[in-house]
Amino acid sequence: MKEEYNFKEVEAQWQQYWEEEQVYKSEIQDKDEYYVLEMFPYPSGNLHMGHVRNYSLGDVFARFRRMEGYNVLHPMGWDAFGLPAENAAIERDIHPNDWTWDNIENMKEQFKMLGLSYDWEREVATCHPDYYRWTQWLFLQLYKEGLAYKEKSVVNWCPSCQTVLANEQVIDEECERCDSQVIDKELEQWFFKITDYAEQLLDDHHLLEDWPQRVKTMQKNWIGRSEGAVIEFAIEGSDEALEVFTTRPDTIYGATYMVLAPEHPLVEELVTGTDQEEEVKEFIAQIKEQDEEERTGSDSEKVGIDTGIKAINPVTEEEVPVMIANYVLMDYGTGAIMAVPAHDERDFDFAKKYDLPIRVVIQPEDEELTAEQLEEAYTEDGVVVNSEILNGLSVDEAFDKIIAYLEEEGLGQKEVNYKLRDWLISRQRYWGTPIPIIYCDDCGIVEVPESDLPVELPTDVEFTGTGQSPLAKAEDFIKTTCPECGQEAEREVDTMDTFVDSSWYYLRYTSPDFTESAFDSKRANYWMNVDQYIGGIEHAILHLLYSRFFMKFLHDQGYVDYKEPFGDLLTQGMVLLDGAKMSKSKGNIVDPLEILDNYGADVARLFILFAAPPERDLDWSDEGVEGAERFLNRVWRLVAQNIDQLKDVTGDFEITTDADKKLHRQLHVTIKDVTVDVGERKQLNTAISAIMELVNSAYKYLNDVQELNYQLLRAVVEKIILVLAPFAPHMTEELWSQLGFEDSVHQQSWPEYDEEAIKKDEITIVIQVNGKVRDKVEVAADISEDKLKELVKKQDNVQRYLEGKEVVKEIVVPQKLVNLVVK
């Protein structure tokens, strides 16, 4: 055995072995399953450090659980539809299909070089007709249940990508992908009715105990549930009524005016023919010209206009003016509000500016508010005043009472509102899953029969780069016959948002060969849910919320038992260089292929797992990589330098000396630490440092001890190899075989630790005087408390502090510490 480790040879050799022997193949067995999943990548063709981190993390968990005896499912695939393929087609004249499949082949090669333990027989690619056929099938299931619908609406349009974006894909009025300014456009679009699941998506967070709190919080904010009431305000001189949504019905007696959104549908009807008509229309036109940020940003100036119309406050029966203002949004609630300036900051600002009446209806306990003296809205709790039937009640009591009253009088009812909007899934792109819908002049919107799926993407299309989707011009694709009446009809030319593809892939992995449906319920119920899901925090809302929605829908349809797709979620931090996100445009990239070439996969994996805990951002460090290399070489030499003696060992070890005992104890401490760190705490950095300590101890033993106990040493070396195996799969495999074993190290059982071996006979007791450490003493672990108290007082350094003082209290923490309190 050579003293120098040749990673190139060893890594290639074992990768080939794993593939040939199908070491990571998974099938249903009569034992506990464990599903480890990393978010599948877009096949850009370039492996980057984020991938290395994500997939190394997942691989450690998969290998660890396998050794623990679980039947592990660890699949990989490709989120293969999307815009970059089309751009490549335009820029480089390569068909998106060819470009994508070339990239997949490339990246798969690179993934294999990392030594990742995937069952490649389960590979899926969302752009393959065998996959998107079932994406289309899922669309049809949603359509049948009324959860997919088409509607004309104002949408976010990215002029550069020439497509519609979901609300979630718009960041600060800009396209999340290309940063172009997003504009409004009115189009007929397909939506998924995710709002039907708003309540469940929120409620079921309680099932997700192992999710990071911040992900749940982000989703909660996004769903934006608020409880309140819808209340009707009659309009003076009209049969129409205005409905408002409010979360503070308890303040209704303080509602001194109303505000409508400029787009409110009743505005036009109500002002037409009045004196204010022209003024109001001009104002609305002005507002519409403002961009979104200017108009609705939280620090935008509030502007409005009096319509001259009067409404009737349903409880006070007073006339109140109806205003139009930019601070009321049409797409939330009813697009109209009752304004309570005394108790709402926005209404207060607006009322001050336009000199509208203010009436205090909530009084705090400790001071007396008056409308004249009020300098800001009072939004806290208090006692209701000036409110007839509500007077004297608390805010909570008034809330319930007024709703009951309004419901009785037929003036309103309790209602829950959400910020969550339906999911717009239409994209005016070519490289995506075609929406399986046909338009017939007579029959209208007709679904493609399930037996006709997949609606295949035509390959013979033109990429002009003019922006219009190539599908919209593919005559052969568009022209079809109506499945219902047989006459000429046209296909839908939009494709689906790629988030639809990725909302169910985790189910497809459980039965990728299934031809009767999207997945085999029997197999899905065996493997699901995903026990450990790992990916970037950037998917906290979009992908994770959509996947949860799909899972719930499929659950409700009886296709799968679970309600939630992902049990435990680990959101890994970014890989940075000099504190900044690696990016091509900035030129601060560390190429994983270079690292693989110079150091090998085991070093790359070990460094990236050791440098920071999984959830935190990680700064790349060349020196750190060398440290990882140094450590692995140290492990290698530990075996190589002693291979002859280690190989010849027979029989079990016996512990005779103190040095033996110490090493043996360290061995069990390490096994325990690694087991807990990987299995429970998911802190792989500390798991690795525990292994490093054991290796250091083994070296110390070799250096310090004359009569080496090779039986013990062999046991230690074996265990080092086993616990290191999930992290450095290639080197450990080679070392395992060098020790004479014939089976793969990755098919061994995870070593067990013995609590008895961890116990010490002699323990160090820390002695404090008045809470400060003054001495330490070695004592037998089973020493009595009285003896210990006596002993600590005899220590030289302790005596110095006791001299001339009186011990007033003695605190003994068993096995750890004695604190003497003196005066």
Add this chain to the structure above:
RNA sequence: GCCGGGGUGGCGGAAUUGGCAGACGCAUCGGACUUAAAAUCCGAUGGGACUUUCGUGCCCGUGUCGGUUCGAGUCCGACCCCCGGCACCA
């Protein structure tokens, strides 16, 4: 503004239940091996004062200020700073 996470040596980071702060690694310094270098191995490394006592000794130290406690990086209160999310959502 609201919500969430965080602030520990020169650096990345440990400290599991309130009980030795700084594990492990990097960097640096010293030593061994070598003709030399690399590699490797051994040792030192939070700050400070003390020099007739160089220590198994002393003082300070986990963003700031205060509190609880025999004892606080850890718990409580107030504040400062950094990162992320949301932001006129009635």
